[in-house]
Amino acid sequence: MPLPVILSERLRGTIQLPSSKSLSARALVLSAISGGALPLHLSDCDDTRAMQAALQQGQGLIDIQAAGTAMRFATALFAARPGADVTLTGTERMRQRPIGILVDALRSLGADIRYADREGCPPLHICGRRLRGGRVRMRANVSSQYISALLLIAPLFADGLTLELEGAIASRPYINMTLGLLAAYGARAQWQDSQTLRVEPGLSASASPFEIEADWSAASYWYEMVALAPDQGANIFLPRLRQPSLQGDSIVAELFRPLGVHTEWTAQGVRLTKIPQTCRKSTWEVDFSQCPDLAQTFVVTAALLAVPFRFTGLASLRIKETDRIAALVAEMAKLGITLTPSADSISFQPAAAAPLPCLAPIRTYDDHRMAMAFAPAAYRFPTLSIADAGVVSKSYPSFWEDIQSLLC
Numbered sequence: 001m002p003l004p005v006i007l008s009e010r011l012r013g014t015i016q017l018p019s020s021k022s023l024s025a026r027a028l029v030l031s032a033i034s035g036g037a038l039p040l041h042l043s044d045c046d047d048t049r050a051m052q053a054a055l056q057q058g059q060g061l062i063d064i065q066a067a068g069t070a071m072r073f074a075t076a077l078f079a080a081r082p083g084a085d086v087t088l089t090g091t092e093r094m095r096q097r098p099i100g101i102l103v104d105a106l107r108s109l110g111a112d113i114r115y116a117d118r119e120g121c122p123p124l125h126i127c128g129r130r131l132r133g134g135r136v137r138m139r140a141n142v143s144s145q146y147i148s149a150l151l152l153i154a155p156l157f158a159d160g161l162t163l164e165l166e167g168a169i170a171s172r173p174y175i176n177m178t179l180g181l182l183a184a185y186g187a188r189a190q191w192q193d194s195q196t197l198r199v200e201p202g203l204s205a206s207a208s209p210f211e212i213e214a215d216w217s218a219a220s221y222w223y224e225m226v227a228l229a230p231d232q233g234a235n236i237f238l239p240r241l242r243q244p245s246l247q248g249d250s251i252v253a254e255l256f257r258p259l260g261v262h263t264e265w266t267a268q269g270v271r272l273t274k275i276p277q278t279c280r281k282s283t284w285e286v287d288f289s290q291c292p293d294l295a296q297t298f299v300v301t302a303a304l305l306a307v308p309f310r311f312t313g314l315a316s317l318r319i320k321e322t323d324r325i326a327a328l329v330a331e332m333a334k335l336g337i338t339l340t341p342s343a344d345s346i347s348f349q350p351a352a353a354a355p356l357p358c359l360a361p362i363r364t365y366d367d368h369r370m371a372m373a374f375a376p377a378a379y380r381f382p383t384l385s386i387a388d389a390g391v392v393s394k395s396y397p398s399f400w401e402d403i404q405s406l407l408c
Helices: 021-034 046-057 068-079 100-108 144-156 172-184 216-228 248-255 292-304 315-319 324-333 368-379 389-394 399-405
Strands: 012-014 060-063 085-089 112-115 124-127 134-139 161-166 189-193 196-199 235-239 261-265 269-274 284-287 309-312 346-348
Touching: 021 046, 021 068, 021 144, 021 172, 046 060, 046 068, 046 389, 068 085, 068 100, 068 112, 068 124, 068 144, 100 112, 100 134, 100 144, 134 144, 144 161, 144 172, 144 189, 144 196, 172 189, 172 196, 172 248, 216 235, 216 248, 216 261, 216 269, 216 292, 216 368, 248 292, 292 309, 292 315, 292 324, 292 346, 292 368, 315 324, 324 346, 324 368, 368 389, 368 399, 389 399
Parallel strands: 012 235, 060 085, 134 161, 284 309
Antiparallel strands: 085 124, 112 124, 161 196, 189 196, 235 269, 261 269, 309 346
C-alpha cells in the first residue's frame, strides 16, 4: 500500500541522521585489507549490510542485491584477494548496470574476471590473485566508483598504482573522499596532476578506529523540508555533520542558501533555519556533475518554489538505481509540473497556475532517493503518498520514523 506522507506543520526538532554509507563502504574495505578495527558509527542501511555480508562470506555466490557501491568495491577487492573464488550477483536492475570499465581496468592489471551472463554487466565470476599493479588508464566521465574501487585496493599492489583518467572527471569529490580515507588508514595516495592519481604500495592500520560522519546526502532532505515548510520559524538541528567534511555532498549547505535555508555551524552539528529566498528572477544554473546524488532533491525543491532552473552534469543519473531523469519527469508530471530533459540535463520554467492534479502515488522505481526527495512535496500536496516507501532502507532506514517524530 502507498504510504501517505504526513508532515509536521511546526517544523522544529533534532534529527539523528544515519552515518554516511559512502564513507562506511570505503572504511569497510580498508579495514578488511589492513586488518584494522571496524570503523565506528557504521551506517545501518541495506548498502552497508550488503558490503559487510560480502566481506564476511568471502567465497561462493554473493548476492550484493541493489548495492551499486558494494558491487564495484567488492569486484575490485576480490579480484586482488589471492584464493578468492566468488560470483557476484544482485537484483535484476543490478544485473543491467554497466561495470565493464572497471572490469577492463582490473583485467589490464592481471585480474581474472569473467562475465557469468551478459557481457559488461554482473553477475561476475572472480578468481582472486595477487596483482602487481602499475599504470592503467580509465575513462573518468561515467562513475567515480570505478576509480575509487581501484584506489582502495591499490595499496595491495606490489608496484602500487598510477591511474590516468581520460576525459572530464565525474564526481571528483568522491575521489577525494577515497583519498582521505586512504590517508586515514596510512596509505600514501595523491593527485600527481589534474588527471593522474598515484597510490604507493602498503597500508597500516590506525591505532584507533575510523569514525564515520553523519550523511550529508541524507541531510539534503531536511534542507528541502525547511525550504518547503510553511513554518517561518522552522528550526532543525542535525548532529554529527562536520565542516570541513570528506563528503562532497556537504555542498548542500551552500546550494540551499538561495532557496531560503540558512546553515549555522556548531561543534556538535548544523542548525537549519529559514531566510529569504533569493533566486527567483533568472534561470538558476547548477552543474551537478560533482554531486549527482543531490539532483533529485533540488529538482523537486526548486520546481515547487517556482524557481526556473537548468541543472546540468546529470548523465550518470541514467545508470543509477533507475533512470533518474526519466523518473523525475514522470513523477513531477503528477504534481502538474513539466520538466524538460536532455541526455545530461533537466530544465524547468514556471507555468501559469493550473488546477491541482488528482495525485496518483509517487512511484519510487526501487530508488531510495525518489522516495525521500518527493516526501517534502507533501507540504504543497497534502494528499501525496509514496509507493514502495520501504526503499529508503537502502540508505536511510529511519527516514519515515524521523518525519513522524516531529508530528505535534
